[in-house]
Amino acid sequence: MEIIHLILGKANPERMNGVNKVVYQLATQQAAAAKRVAVWGITKDLSVNYGKRNFTTLLFQAYDNPFKIDRELKKALLSKQDKETVFHLHGGWIPIYSSLTKFMTRHNIPYVLTPHGAYNSIAMERSNLKKKVYFKFFEKPLLQAAKRVHAIGESEVEGLSKIYPNDKSFLMPYGFDAEQLNGSKLDKETPFTIGFIGRLDIYTKGLDLTIDAFKSFQQTYPNSRLWIIGDSDDRPKLEAMIAEQQIENVTLWGAKFGEEKKELLGQMHAFVHASRNEGLPASVLEAANVGIPCIVTKATNVGSFITAYKAGVAIDNEDTLALSSAFEVLYRAWEDDRIQTIAKNAKRMVQEAFNWKNLVQEFDRLYK
Numbered sequence: 001m002e003i004i005h006l007i008l009g010k011a012n013p014e015r016m017n018g019v020n021k022v023v024y025q026l027a028t029q030q031a032a033a034a035k036r037v038a039v040w041g042i043t044k045d046l047s048v049n050y051g052k053r054n055f056t057t058l059l060f061q062a063y064d065n066p067f068k069i070d071r072e073l074k075k076a077l078l079s080k081q082d083k084e085t086v087f088h089l090h091g092g093w094i095p096i097y098s099s100l101t102k103f104m105t106r107h108n109i110p111y112v113l114t115p116h117g118a119y120n121s122i123a124m125e126r127s128n129l130k131k132k133v134y135f136k137f138f139e140k141p142l143l144q145a146a147k148r149v150h151a152i153g154e155s156e157v158e159g160l161s162k163i164y165p166n167d168k169s170f171l172m173p174y175g176f177d178a179e180q181l182n183g184s185k186l187d188k189e190t191p192f193t194i195g196f197i198g199r200l201d202i203y204t205k206g207l208d209l210t211i212d213a214f215k216s217f218q219q220t221y222p223n224s225r226l227w228i229i230g231d232s233d234d235r236p237k238l239e240a241m242i243a244e245q246q247i248e249n250v251t252l253w254g255a256k257f258g259e260e261k262k263e264l265l266g267q268m269h270a271f272v273h274a275s276r277n278e279g280l281p282a283s284v285l286e287a288a289n290v291g292i293p294c295i296v297t298k299a300t301n302v303g304s305f306i307t308a309y310k311a312g313v314a315i316d317n318e319d320t321l322a323l324s325s326a327f328e329v330l331y332r333a334w335e336d337d338r339i340q341t342i343a344k345n346a347k348r349m350v351q352e353a354f355n356w357k358n359l360v361q362e363f364d365r366l367y368k
Helices: 018-032 071-078 095-106 121-125 129-145 154-163 207-220 235-244 258-265 282-289 303-309 320-335 339-353 356-367
Strands: 002-008 036-043 056-061 085-090 111-114 149-151 169-171 193-197 225-229 250-254 270-273 294-297 312-315
Touching: 002 018, 018 036, 018 085, 018 282, 018 356, 036 071, 056 071, 071 095, 085 095, 095 129, 111 129, 149 154, 154 169, 193 207, 193 258, 193 282, 207 225, 207 235, 207 320, 225 258, 235 250, 270 282, 270 320, 282 294, 282 339, 294 303, 294 320, 303 312, 303 339, 312 320, 320 339
Parallel strands: 002 036, 002 085, 036 056, 085 111, 111 149, 149 169, 193 225, 193 270, 225 250, 270 294, 294 312
Antiparallel strands: none
16 A cells, blocks of 8 residues: 655645644654655645655645646646555645545545644634635535544544534544654753744734733743744734733744754743644644643643643643643742653653554554
């Protein structure tokens, strides 16, 4: 059986896009396990600006018309017709996928879908009329033709069942490439530092909640710091929120990659991801992998693991008071020298619950 991952982008792990990181890691691990695997990326930039990899990557042109399929992509799809090939699509609410899956269905080319949080229950609650119309004519036919829909958390199963009752859901988390990195210092020589890494989507990532909770927390612990790493068009709005509330010791570092990001990550004492809507945030696993206790909402789909492994604090969605209290829980653990135990638990969580080598075999069940 050949597995072809179809995505928007190039599966470049050095980008902020979490879907690209996950697809890169999944394809890498499948290839290492001697699976026949490739990544097909749809992108406006066809240049090969990524490093060496152990799987084949083909790039196809994206157009201003989001529904238009590249002629070369059609040819490539037809070359896989009547062969033992399964296509694995990544993402939801993507217009080109509507066109592609109609083409694939006409030619009996099977596919499975991982929405990556697109059908999260909170995301669906925010659906407006335009989105509902889009769902009826474009997203629903895509789901009907899919062989399986891979959900990475209960919130996504619930969200999908509200708009499309089905028996196609396949619940399984992603894995994580737990490379050996220097652990977080967790020292007392620097002020207690809470960090966030990701796209600066204020609503989706709950950055407004994080700012409000930190303001409350800082009234008791004025020397504490909040570091926000990432970028987007929301940055000026976020800066204005911080200035308006006159919150001190908040640093917006912008987007950081590679060694620069690792250096900042290693100086954090706690990591926060207060998302309202999420797939499974790789940045939380990156933080846990270096031994940083994590504070997450249920929407991240990591909360149950954080609780089971005692790797931090899991809270309900949109609960600023609980978020501020979680900051204090980890502050006191740091102050009382108990935080090292939580740090070890965080590392163990990544190594056990998100072990790619085990999960790669589970993905075979998804495809079969």
